[in-house]
Amino acid sequence: MVGITPVRRTLVTAAVGALFLSVLGTSGATAEPAHDLYEVRGAVTAQDRSEIAATGAALDHVGEDTLLVTATPDDVEAISALGYDVEEFDSPVPLADPDPGYTSYAELVGVVDEVVAAHPDIAAKSVIGQSHEGRDLVAVKISDNVGVDEDQPEVLFVHAQHAREHLTVEMAVHLMRLLTDGYGSDPRVTDLVDGREIWILPNVNPDGSEYDMAGSTWRDWRKNRQPNEGSAALGTDLNRNWAYEWGCCGGSSGSPSSITYRGPAPESAPEVRVVADFVRGRVVGGEQQITTAIDFHTYSELILWPFGHTYDDVTDGMSQAEYDTHEALGEHMAEANGYTPQQSSDLYVTDGSINDWLWGDQRIVNFTYEMYPRSAADGGFYPPSSVIERETARNEEAVLRLLDYADCPYRIIGEEAAYCG
Missing domain, CATH: 3.30.70 (Alpha-Beta Plaits)
Structure with missing residues (x-):
């Protein structure tokens, strides 16, 4: 490379x-x-x-x-x-001491509390469940009339399924501050917060991320910290544990020692089950209120869309118009941040991913962002914290573009009448 x-x-x-x-x-x-x-x-x-x-x-x-x-x-x-x-x-950038510029779990909870206290009319915190080790899994809702469940399109942002991908937590912090501090002063942000209900899950694998930070060097840890019966190996890869085409296609491992271990059953990881229950709980009157979502990862600077379990564009559960919507919206966002847009399986097949579950099970138009850096030469999973401000701000316009289309993603291909009434 x-x-x-x-x-x-x-x-x-x-x-x-x-x-x-x-x-x-x-x-x-x-x-x-x-x-x-x-x-x-x-x-x-x-x-x-x-x-x-x-x-x-x-x-x-x-x-x-x-x-x-x-x-x-x-x-x-x-x-x-x-x-x-x-x-x-x-690597030309070997593992080093954990960088104190990255946000720990305790610091993240403090940021959430600070944001909510500073903006109580548009930001609210809820605890949607606990991790394996008992840490709170937090959701932050940002919307006008934040205490009311309004009939508005909802957008979901998920962060840190993989423990070593700490820049994704910083992306959550940046989004919380962008959408609250900008409210009332930035007309575009104000309009979007007024017209959407935005959910940010800033760290869905806190046990793993805390373990990764706790050593004398970064520990290069990806999974959660859940024991596996009959094995000394710990952890499940959360992004192979989702209950859509779980374990179907060679895109995960059945061995607990593998870094891509899918777990013994779909949603066997408590963190996945909590987030899945939260998403299922957004079905109101038989209709899923979440219309669009991004799952943030690192690294490689990519925007990916489903499906990951098959190479096919058009297949069971994905029509041509639905594929074209993902493709057009992915390319529209990539124009803003300079990432490479492509279908997930263009890289390689994965199964049991949130990307496939959000669409295949819940019909949510969704994307995976693989954030900075583009290669291992710039730090791989552990770039210096000095890049945080630049690389999170880099995604502002791309995220706002997704929020723009959350009312009807199919509008980007001119199919709003067919899909959105």
């Missing part, structure tokens, strides 16, 4: 080192197999990449002719057996 000048070790050396770490455990916390970062060469198509993802490795970044994957020794062996060249990747 452009701009990356890694030092590489051979596959045998990497695997031996990782196996040694697996004996010691990860940061001394558990005897589960260690994972490490690898570069894979020879995967040039979505089908190639899906084959690699099916081993249980997490595909962190897709380059022109290489992949970066987070994988266990077993994953590495499986990828190598498929015929791909695999080498351990020594």
